[in-house]
Amino acid sequence: MADGAARSSVKRRSMMAFAEDADPRFATKIEDSPKKSLFRGKPKQPARVAFTGEEFGFGYQATERFIERARREKTVADGGVTYTGAQTEREYDDASKNSRFDYNSYVPQPLRTKEQALMAVKSQTADFALVPFYNPYAGYDFETLRAIGSLFTILGVEQVEATDNLCLAVHESQLYDLIQSSHPGTGFSALQRRMRKAWGETDATSGNEPGKSYEAEMPRAGLPIDMSDQKLIRDRIDRVFAGPEAARRCKSKLDGLRAIGVEVQETAQMIEPHRELAKLARGTTNQSRQTNTFFDPVTGETRFFSSLGAESQAGNLFGMVLPYEVAMRSSDYVIIDHNFDDAAPDKTRFLVVENNPDHSLYEDRYRTTDARTRYWYQRMNAIAGSNMSLGAGVLKILGFAATAAAIMLALVGLYGVGAISGVVDANALSWLPASLTAQGALVLAAMILVAAFIFMSAQGRGHQGVRVMFRFKRDGTAASIGDVENFLRNYGVRHAVVRMDEDSGRNAPSAMVLDVEFDPEDFSYGPFSALFRRLRGSVVNGALKKVFQRWKNRGVTVLAAVPFEPEQAQLPKHKARRWWSEAVSEWTADFVETMFVRFSRIAAFYILPAFLVWFVVWKVILNG
Template sequence: MADGATRPWKRRTMMSYAEDADPRFSEKAPETTTASEIDKGKKRPRIAFTGEEWGFGYQATRVFLNRAKDRKTVPDGGLSSIGAGIEREIDAATKNSRFDYAHAVTQPLRTKEQSLMAVKQDSADFAVVPFYHPYTGYDFETLRAMAGLFTVLGVEQIEATDNLCLAVHESQLYDLIQSSHPGTGFSALQRRFRKSWGLLDSASGNDPTGDYDIEMPRAGLPIDMADQKLIRDRIDVVFAGPEAQRRCKSKLDGLRSVGVEVRETAQLVEPHRELAKLARSSINPSRQTNTMFDPVSGETRFYSTLGADAQGSSLFAMVLPYEVAMRSSDYVIIDDNVDDAPPTKTRFMVVENNPDPTLFEDRYRTTDAKTAFWVQRLQKVAHPQIDLPAGLMRFLGLCASAVAIALIALGGFGLYNSMPLPMSDIDALPYWLSGLTAGGAVVFGVVTLMLAWVLLSVQSRGSNGVRVLLRILRDGGAASLGDVENFLRNYGVRHSLVRMGEDSENDRPAPVVLDIEFDPEDFAYGPFAMLSRRMRGSVVNGAMKKVFQRWKNRGVTVLAAMPFEQAQLPRHRARRWWNEGVSAWLADATETWFIRLSRLLVVLVPAAALVALIVWYMNGAN
């Protein structure tokens, strides 16, 4: 029907007024039971995120849950591919396919440190924390907190943002409405029916179990665009935080130009609570509210009386996240789009309890063992797909290995039977020919074995890139950052270096975070890549080996290993020895020769002139 009911009439009772107002009595559709993953033995994931319940962190958490519901799992940093022997409780925390992501338990109202500690203490399964902001750069609080913990690892990155709106508190608005002149537009707002949670308002989007993408306020006082303009013209003061001041500069400047006072507030976790306090403290204290209850009918009526005071109080408004104001029945949205442009998305990181066995197991103490461990994990994150060329090369490698083993065995047997070689008899020629043939077979077998090793070490390119965050100490416990950056620049790998703290007037320099984005082709290795790009392993293998050189006492720790589809760091131009190498050598040689020649000319020219003058005088004297 037009009002959203499932049938044209319903039986009216003495509680009919409650049925229209209270969502608990609203008409409901027949419930449909669907099979839940929880019934199959899966658990509800506990997700801790920063900010308020419907604020900035909620947007990132929603994106994360939508991805997880589609894939039925969450990346684990490649830990499931290595079979490492680790503790039972940590091993269980990394099996991400055992959760039912359609029924998640969110834990909002946390700081970044509290969210990470919740994962560390096993009171949450995942933490969603910001790590890069488009205006302020890397989030040092998150990076420092992750560096101080032991078993947490970032496994996925998310881009999310929120929309800002301009809203007023209903207590002030009703105070203004009740004191307005009867018959005006403000007085007409008081006759509007409030929206409630239930099927009766499902046509307007008031379904708490519905899709969150419905751009419609779900509760509170319903107003139209004319009412929004009416309230906007009555605003006296607008409160905006630092983020709102930057993103809504045009709208706020327009309000300033018409005489509205714009006050900048601090960066608050829940700004709507501050506005509620200000609104409640500024309402008219002469209002009287009387409650009447009829025990026969069970009817409760409220009567509010207010003296005819002049409308001299200021009406406050605040720039709030749209999701917060939309879901709160205490706020009325008067401008649902105050952003100057679509906001740039902040990058969040999904963190889980994911250990690094190389930090506490002795078998990973060497650089090669630690490098092989992390290269294998990063390859798992990149999801390499065995294509036809790579599979054919590996098959040829197996065949070449069999041929090489046969040649070496036959050649060794021939050398054993032909030794010792006679030196004086003419009949020794067949023995010499047999020995040379056997020796040639051994040499050819060794060469074939080397070719088989190259073919068997073929690695396919990944289906996606991998972003790695590395915490590196600068107190001599890790490799030189210059060597690592030089290697990354040589192969055009995207990277960024971030200092985690202030190191002036301290005993030792502050650690840094090396942010690297490996493209899918950086994981490829084979005969063609060996000749055209890097001879000894893939670019990822070489970069991780450079990073882990001379490491000790946890000088290098991996903070995150996250897949990505679109790169975010600027790309560096790869260097080639036949191009940049020759040109750099010529430029350096020319500059060096010019400097040396200029220095020599300062001495040689006067000396040559003096010698020429002496010779000329001597010739003239003769």
Template sequence: MMAFAEDADPRFSEKRQDADEKPAKFADKEKKRARIAFTGEEWGFGYQATKKFLELARERRTVPDAGFGAMELKVEREFDEASKNNRFDYQNPDTQPLRTKEQALMAVQQNIADFAIVPFYNPYSGYDYESLRAVASLSRLRGVQQIEASDHYCLAVHESQLYDIVQSSHPGTGFSALQRRMRKSWGLVDTGSGNTPSGEAGYDGEMPRAGLPIDMADQKLIRDRIDVVFAGPDASRRCKAKLDGMRAIGVDVQETAQMVEPHRELARMARSAVSNTRQTNTFFDPISGETRHFSTLGAEAQNGRLFAMVLPYEVAMRSSDYMIIDHNFEQGDPMKTRFMVVENNPDHTLYEDRYRTTDAKTGYWTRRLATIANPHLGDAVPAGLMRMLGMGVGALAILLLVLGAYGMSASMTALSLPQGLEWISSLTATGALGLGLAAAAASFVMLSSQATGSRGVRAMFLFRRDKTAASIGDIENYLRNYGVRHTVVRIDEDSNRDAPASMVLDVEFDPEDFKYGPFAMLFRRARGSVVNGAVKKAFARWKNRGVTLLAAMPIEAGQAQLPKHTPRRWWSEAVSDWLADATETWFIRLSRILFFYVLPAALVLAIVLKFLNAW
């Protein structure tokens, strides 16, 4: 699975290359092992996110690069490390579990790691503002891939406390039977005990683990002996039903602080609560090399309290110090946390003068996003053929315009046409000009053709809101009209600050949003694809919004997160909604005029006329 767990348990080790095998090469050079820094290992998510990232990288032999490789541009010397991602060896990676998100990102910034995996969205707490702020502060880093990882909580006890209860129990009881069992080991010397995991079957989360062997009956026995259960805020919320059930039977349930690392805190409390009356003697025979241990313990340990902790299963099952009592302690399906794979991925528009204009920056990022949507060369073949046809139509348009202009000038100046061009009359020249203009317009549309994406793209735009920056309401309205999934996130609290905090516009483009051609011009958008229009509105310089792209990540099958909007077309929904609003407004206004003005006036007029007739 991953290199950081190999020493603890061979079940998590991958098959390494033999010395006789040739190492993987890239451009006739030995591939460098991918260095991956990640966070969240204390909660179990980091293990799974890194595992899924490596599985995809090994399957595809590369990692998305946010369209960087398709630009064919040279970067400055300090960005030389931002090269192709298929030059790394993902079979034998170097993983670096770090404590904080900032440490993981700075490892990439300082070229200590090639990739950083940090969480950016949780279904319960929402967007991770720390990750977004950290990525926003490092202009060279960019999110290139999103990974989904989930965990579930289990109930576990520390082995040191459990052995106190087992060794001090009354002979003949269920607890006393546990001490006669041999402790399991996954070491290489344990080849004849039947505990060696099967390499063909692979890793199974429910398979027997190292440590004290217990079965389901033993789990129930230990569960009934638990006196205190500790749970963090997230565990208390997700495991509320079972924790309430334990409260009902008299178990003391206590909530720990958010910053407390649960498995280390339980180990500390268990070590402080073990019995101090134990006498342990070790005898070593220098002749035979045999070592014997003798432990003497009274019955006082039976009065001690047994602590349990609600831990992430990925953490508890990797430590032989914990005995898992309940493998699934949650009351529902586990939640998925989304991680962002960040790498050194420069944005040329921040350094090159050629991209200072709005159109140049729009074309740059539209091309990069289109490359993410169509990673394979064959995906863009239809659009390429359309652009080639557009070149031919453009050449024909130039010829028609030249002939038409020449014919019109000759007819207006009464010049004699050369032999072979006598057929050009004033009417013919006018028709040639008209056809030339039509062909030029058709050529422009064909040359602007874009292929439908083979997958969606998730783009995160960072907008500054300080000084004279305009609102992003125009972009939101544009995305809403075309039914593009999006949401707005403010990445910092700006109360009592000198300037408003920046915000992130999270957009999920569908494959159809990249399509543009003659038919899309008539039925979707007249000028460019939907993606092109959104990027152009975002990078409009006169808005003074200082926008950058934090992430440009492909959307795999089933990864779409944001809710789908219903598009508003000017010729359909706009007209129908306007008619409905106009009808309702007219009805209200006309009824108000009728009841408050016309009818009273008619009544007064009728009374006056009747009075005059009677008089």
């Protein structure tokens, strides 16, 4: 500068800076977005995520948590299908590489029903679908389970927890009628002096852009109010609408509103909270208001003038109990109380579903029980991350060495049997110990071979648990799943049985779902596990073999195979029931108690009366 002072790079802000920020003409240009990452030399495509629960709100939160995890992990679990090496037939949709999607710029697709979200994945208009499958208050979502079970090539690959915080909000159409018709100088009249935020490029850089993001805490267009304004508007509410879920979860606060004279009206479950109630609020606005628009073609300035009488002060102001996620995304609602729940709400669990075929349903090489068990055991091992540990690797090496030793001993034993029979020369075995006979060598070879099999079957512990949902048919000649439940119960595996539909008035019994949560230690197997837990393979391997037994004719399909952290397990833990400990002790206790009850009853009702009769006869009649 001329006076020698340093040139300032800060732009001076005028007194109308707040208007410049809201006007797109004064907004700065949006910075170019960073380049997308590549997958096989091509830019990654945004992940298309379809979800339900738009009218309840928690679908937004579940989608955001799913995307956060995908951004952190750089991919999404695929149910272990890439580790099987199986080739998908041309007639079926193959599972895509989940790392090829760009999760930083995903495309959300809010849909109305679960069936629409699942069909979006099936018709390849979406890459993933989030559907609710469990709520602590309502239990399992039977519609979701039936829909997933009826579609052939889709599979649940992840689970997400989300909830819907309820809030109290009012519609801006009614609120502005009260503000514009209020007495000058009152608190309501001061609200109309606030600058209403508008959609513009300046807001877009801060996240306030339609379609940019569905984050709940993003800047929103609408009337800005503070806590004192919230209390002012809350005291003016005349009627509150709440659905059945809101009436149950916000009972104490709704009772408090009733106590001060506010009318609380419960709406039906079928009424959509935000759209139907917004239509109801707009129908009560003052129709005599006149709005004039003035446009200056020279400056491009647009001005709106609204004239309204004082008759709106006699109208009612409706309050709506809405999901916070929905009210925050709607510019037509003003939140009065952001936390309207009586207590922390229960978390709903969502399944992340994608096209992920089960090759064992149509490949001939997986038709046998062992082959299908091996196929799904590989997939579940991949989900659990039970890679080969150092201990398991050493045991496998020992297993190969023991196998070679067993083969040599078996050959020696066979040679010895031939020498005894005179077929071969007996002097060829003179270097063996005199105490080792041919039969002893064969027996020792068999024992070493069993130990070698255990060593070679060693499996490392998983890094995370796996939750699997099996669907069993109950029609026709299908056997009961009591054998599977008994196996899981004996080894203390978390599980729950759910019937997918009602049997009353149906032509055939409905299918059922067995929900199982395998802990990381259920995948481990070695010499100690063989001695103290299960002799033939890991617990997961044994459970899968029980599930996929073909001769049971149960028509088993897998609905979901998702990972979970051990501390996030949903189902209660069962105590293991061992045949050599709990079974024996409880059988002994039951036998002793049964015999005591039985013999005490015999002694009291048979032996004692018979003795008294004999004593009377002996003393009186026989003069004993």
